Amino acid sequence: MTNELDIFCAVAKHGSMSRAAAELHLSQPAVSQRLRALEEQYGLQLFRRTNRGVELTPAGETLVRYAQRILQLERSLQAEMASLRAAEPKQVVIGATSAIGGYALPCTVYLFQQKYPDARIQLQIGKRCDVIQRLEDGLVDLALVEGPLVTALPDDWQVSVISEEELVLITPPTGPLAGKEAYTADDLTRLPLIIREPGSGTRMAVEEGWQAAGRDLRDLNIALELTGVDAIKTSVASGHGVALVSRWCVRAEARMGHLRIAPLTDIAFTSRWTLIVPKQGMKGAMERALLRTLRSPAERGFC
Amino acid sequence: MTNELDIFCAVAKHGSMSRAAAELHLSQPAVSQRLRALEEQYGLQLFRRTNRGVELTPAGETLVRYAQRILQLERSLQAEMASLRAAEPKQVVIGATSAIGGYALPCTVYLFQQKYPDARIQLQIGKRCDVIQRLEDGLVDLALVEGPLVTALPDDWQVSVISEEELVLITPPTGPLAGKEAYTADDLTRLPLIIREPGSGTRMAVEEGWQAAGRDLRDLNIALELTGVDAIKTSVASGHGVALVSRWCVRAEARMGHLRIAPLTDIAFTSRWTLIVPKQGMKGAMERALLRTLRSPAERGFC
């Protein structure tokens, strides 16, 4: 959440709630509301509302001076704490499967590194079963995998679902397979489906969603089995078939027009993203901060 | 909500979460939780947990220095804003009926004055109809009355129910009327009931609750009609009868043993407390702060 003094200073700087809201990536009403709350808290009007924005009252100008000093102090504090963290650098190894580790996580790790530049975060991407194996062997500190857990782990591991991601149907942007506006489950029995190898989380999610709709797995028209998301994307883009993948994996291609994300009308596939952490480990403040980031939809900022 | 740096400093000062929690009027787990959040935010351990409390780590000691400067700055800011408020003193006149104005509101007004010492708040207590009359005449800025609104006001008044208060049965602490542990609706048809004058909010609430239980008003054994809560309390304490009053009005007497609050098993009476404000008025920051205080159960602190 953005600091109220930050909001106040931004509005004072721009002389406009709308512009301040844009700078802070907030909605304009949110800024208006926080500002009003601040005025109520002090019992003083801080801005005069004019037809083309706002301007500071004397009370507002007083607050600006204090706010700037306080914010400056907080920035120095942040810097000093960062240097203290740097004194005892921590290494954390994250194991993840390809859809998560290759697409969603890099942004999260980047953002986290921005905040904690001294943290050494290593991202190991591998097959689902390998990731879990490495976790059990203590070679990675935590794991993020797709799909449900097949084997129950001993209970010194804490397992939590951090996200339910929708699988989307991707088709070539042009050609015979790009004909329809929207697709149904029946279409999936006819279209050549390119699918991940058995054992992968995405494969599990597809099969689970298909059976949940009361269908038989043999009705899927599997044209090709490929290992890894990238191979599938390339193959679909070349017009070899359609596929079901996590939305994150194809955002870039969809925007560029290399692939088309087609709506599914009467069936939906979801993939659960699961975080696995050893109950004993991850006790330090930095480790906890990382967990918090991964668990909080707002902070992890998958991109 | 208490500032996180305040919490941190209190814990640092006492070397104990429990003692800090007591000082801040918070639960001990709440302090623990906020402290952990602070540690996660900075990615550093701030306290070493020992068996008899906590002690600062080097990072914690750094934070103490910054926190004290920031808190000091905030205190100066508060002081300066208070002096700015004092430059343009505001007078607000509150009209209220006796149960609200005489018992619940004084604490609220006191707390508000502590926070805004320059606010001149005047509390006018009167009969329900008089209060509303004075509001319409503009002689009071806002009104707090008990019970529902009989006459619909024109819609440039904003009416909101701020609290549903339970009416409790009070009996003399000793004597023939103090016999039973708990009372029923049937008992109320036999006990001598001392009741407020018609038109008062409490009277309305009693009659409404009685009829809502499917009873006839004539079955109430009204022994005496008195004007004002105090007269009723005196009369009940003297053993002349029992009465139904707002809990706030008799907290002191119940604690002292002058009156007994007796449970009602099969009937309940509630009195709605209504806040009436002119939609146009109360636009200033101070006025809004007062309204916020009156509307927020946490802040108004009826006592």
Add this chain to the structure above:
DNA sequence: GGTTTTTACGGACAGCGTAATTATT
């Protein structure tokens, strides 16, 4: 066993976004 902190869980409120409304030129 006693003291202190942590974990777990449910409820209340704050802060935000979307959408609709108001005010001012």
Add this chain to the structure above:
DNA sequence: AATAATTACGCTGTCCGTAAAAACC
């Protein structure tokens, strides 16, 4: 009409309290 701010409303996450558990003498 157009621009800027406010109000209304539903949702989500934070913060807090109670209760139970765990750590550390």
